[in-house]
Amino acid sequence: MAVPLIGRIGVLILASTAFYAYVGQLVPQNEVQPPQETVLRTDLTTAEMVTTGRQIMDAKGLCFTCHTIGRSGALRFPDLAGIAGRVSERAPGVTDIEYFAQSLYEPDSFIVPGFNPGMPAINRPPIGLTDQEILCVIAYLQSLGGTPTVTMQTSHKYYTPAGAAPVAPGEAPANGAAPGQKAAPVAPAAAAPAKSAQLKPQAAHLGGAFTS
């Protein structure tokens, strides 16, 4: 053969690396964008909170890495379909808001029987949802098998919005906190200047970042 040795070895190396790069092109190509830093308006309606909550769970919350909705069989984490309907059997005497808040802020304090602990505290890094975002997530969870009642002014054990009356630990709100019951809807700028409205509830980028 007239091809010099170095040429043959070079072709071999080039061909093998090219082959592996080609294998790399055959697998699904997902570009994962970092979660968008969003500031939620304080005057979201409950219905808007439900859709926003779903988007947060899809994207920044990474919830569906482990949880499913409407699946059965060998599951990694509990299925969330109809979750609001099961609160009463899992944690009797606790409102669904308090139950959801507890499972988001202190996930290890109640483990659904048959599952292993492993969920991180959602309000801390690396996931690090804000208290407002967690309220939206709770709104969405309530909508699964129940009726959402939470608002941006709802207080619970772990969070009291600025301007809302703090809840005593023992006093569980009867049915969440209907708007206007706890505190009159306050103007965003006055209530929480740092977290004032900058973004639409649809949080345009959240949807785009998620590839299902």
Added chain:
Amino acid sequence: MNITVLLALIAVLVALRFMKAHLLLWAGAWWVGIYVLLRFGFRVPIPASVISIYMGIVTLAILAYLSSSDERREEVFGPLVRFMTERRHTPFLAVTVLAIPALAAANVYVQMNVAIEPPFFPRTIHPASPTEITVQDQRISIDSGDNPYRALEQSNPDEFRKHVENGRRVYYQNCFFCHGDNLGGNGMYAHALNPIPTNFADGTTLPSFRETFFFWRVSKGGPGMPEEGAPWDTAMPAWEKMLKEEEMWDVILFLYDFMGQRPRAREEVHQ
């Protein structure tokens, strides 16, 4: 597994064994045989992407086998070298040289020529129900409620039979066109529907759910499905607009009665 394909392949390989086939023929037979097995040998077809991974591995393995000893190298490369160098093979060689790009082109053509299909939605057939629903201005709890006429089975069997007979009438006037005269999900319209209507005769559907669940499905129909149940993908009408509440409860009684099955017991609250 498709036994006939497997047996046919084994027969071909055994025949080659007795023919004392050339090593190249063997290698080709194995390659084609494994491809045929993967492509046609399974009841549930294997996706093309996985087949291509497997065939890549098979190709590597066969090449490794052919070249891993002196004798085999001789046996394989001798004919190949003769084919490429001897004058009498020149026309075939030319055909081969032309055939390779032609095959590649054909492959591209086949791959690009797939029919356009709608996206696949992984539909949950029996999605979780809401905790309560409102039917004809009446709130009905799915979790804690019960069929109001179920208790009659014990207290007043005659009355209960009447309800079941009424359910039978309702079923054969409304439901059996799709769900079938034996509740098998194979009524006269069933073949036109995708997905097919629920089969109540499969022995597992009825006992896995409580009657309130079916009441939800009957009263709210396809449109009342949550998102994961693909409400756009089912033809079940929302019967609350056409039937009375009692009729819907009765038809559920009839379903269980016809199949001789009992609804799932209510779950006790775990403390």
Added chain:
Amino acid sequence: MNGTMNRKLALVLGPVTGVLMFAGVVLIATFLTNREYAQPYRAPAAVVDPTPRVEGVAAEAADAEAKAKATPYAEAEYRQFPVIGSRVAVWAVSQLHLLFAAFVLAVPLFAIIIEIIGYKTGDLRYDRLAHEFTKLLSVSFSLTATFGAFLTFLLIALYPKFTNYLMSVFSPTFLPYVLLFFAEAAFLYTYYYGWGKFHPLVHIGLGIGLNLVGTGIMLIANSWLTFMTSPAGVSDTGALISLYDAVYNFTWMPINIHRIIANVAFGGSVAAAYAAFKFLQAETDEERAHYDWMGYIGNFVAILAFLPLPFAGYWLAKEIYAFSQTLGLTMMGGAFSWLFIIQAVLIGNLFLAANYYLWLGMGRVEGRQPLQKFIKYLLIGIALCFAIWATPRSILATVSEIRAMGGSTHPMLGFLGVMSAKNTAVNILILTTFMSFLLYRRTGKIATVAWAKTGHAAQLTIFAAAAFIVIFLGIYGYFVEATVRIGLSVPQVSSVLIAMVSITIIDVFLFRRAKMTGDVRWGKIPPISQYVLIFIAVTFTWLMGLMGYVRSGLRQHWHVYGVIRDTSPDAFTPTLGFATQVVSVTVLIFFVLIGFVFWITSLHDRPDFVPSAKTVTHPGADVVLGGALGHQPGIARASHFEGRTQ
């Protein structure tokens, strides 16, 4: 007559020529003066009416200058690297640094082992081999240091804020690091240049010192990068609480172990590639025999180190899960799950190539090779395991295929995609490779000990038992809970290890004083085997690049996971296709550089330049091509040539 004519002609021609020449000079002078640069005439500035545009431009310039003067000094968070971007620049340079560092750490590790073997057995071949391996070291060492410095500068320049943070946490480890680096240089050069100059034990001591220091350097550097993945010892906002905890974080030890083993495997494969390269350009049978043997040893080291690597990898993955479930799931189930299918392709290729090399090696032995007939069964085993390992968990399928499957999981393939099946496959792969090695070992030998039959039967029984246990546990794993299933990999691995050790022990005694049916003729191996060695080296390097990417890319948009956010434009996680391209380019650069290392090393053996050497080839061409093309120098070839003509 002629004379007068000539004189008249000269009289006329003289002035004419003079005039012509003068005219020529004038022409040239004019031409040159015209071409000379002169300031064009410009009207005095004061005379020009300032157009609005000119005024505007001037005002803008003044504004910009004033603004620049008024800007206070601000710390930059990120800077951009031109064209390829900061991330890719740091990525490629750190990968190259790491590849050379791995090589520099690994070669002394097995060089010292080979040297000790040589010292113990008194076989000079081993000593020569160990020396030959260390020849590759000194150039690689300086390349490692150069890339290390390059990487440091890139980090400071491109990621100033984050680098500053890492320094604030780890600054106490810097001084020991630098001191160890000095010690490494001292040991390395005395070890290499002092070859044969000291008492063998002193020299072995130097080698051990070199290894200890090298490992120490790696441990320190590992603490920095494992801290980025699994930070410990810092508060939520990143303030340092305990340096000890920061160093000894969750993944530090697993990474240390994983890297030491992987380095040996990688170093062995690159050394084998060097031997392959020398084999292919060898001119004599002795050279061929030597380099064939060297390649065999290098590959043996690589494969031996490679066998426990999957287990070290599982331990690392387990620690990642223990540190953060989210991180573990991102790796195995989320964005990176497909990366492990690519990894399966690479590892399957490695196993296949390693076995293939052993089978080709049977050709070294004279006479018939009755064991060749077993190859097809081994091959079927390898192909099956390879296929199982490469079966994806979530299958790519078209819509009609999903419909046909009745969902996104295939009823049969679904079983092959899970951990149980893959653990089983990798254990069987290891057993099969071990079997290939055993077959290679006994080619051309017949056991003569009295209990030969029993011995073979015992070996076969142990092998079958191990295979049975592995497969049984693999299938059993489908019927138990996840917590039990994870524990099953321990008995699987240990049964494989026990089988390998016990079979080896039996084998050693079985083939004492064995009857040789044919000599091992080193060097009598088809050249394709040497290309296989090079392929193995490329695959190993590529695998290291890929795994380096997942280890680092796992953090996604964090510099320090959960503590320091990456807010640069490169914070997103690129597609796997892009990542594999970067890895490929890095690997190519590495091989160009390692080719340079090989060339420099081969200069050592080259005879001195002789100005008027009577060589067959052109000496100038030889200087240029000799190294690149790997020809032997002119004189050696000349003597070879003469030897043939006589």
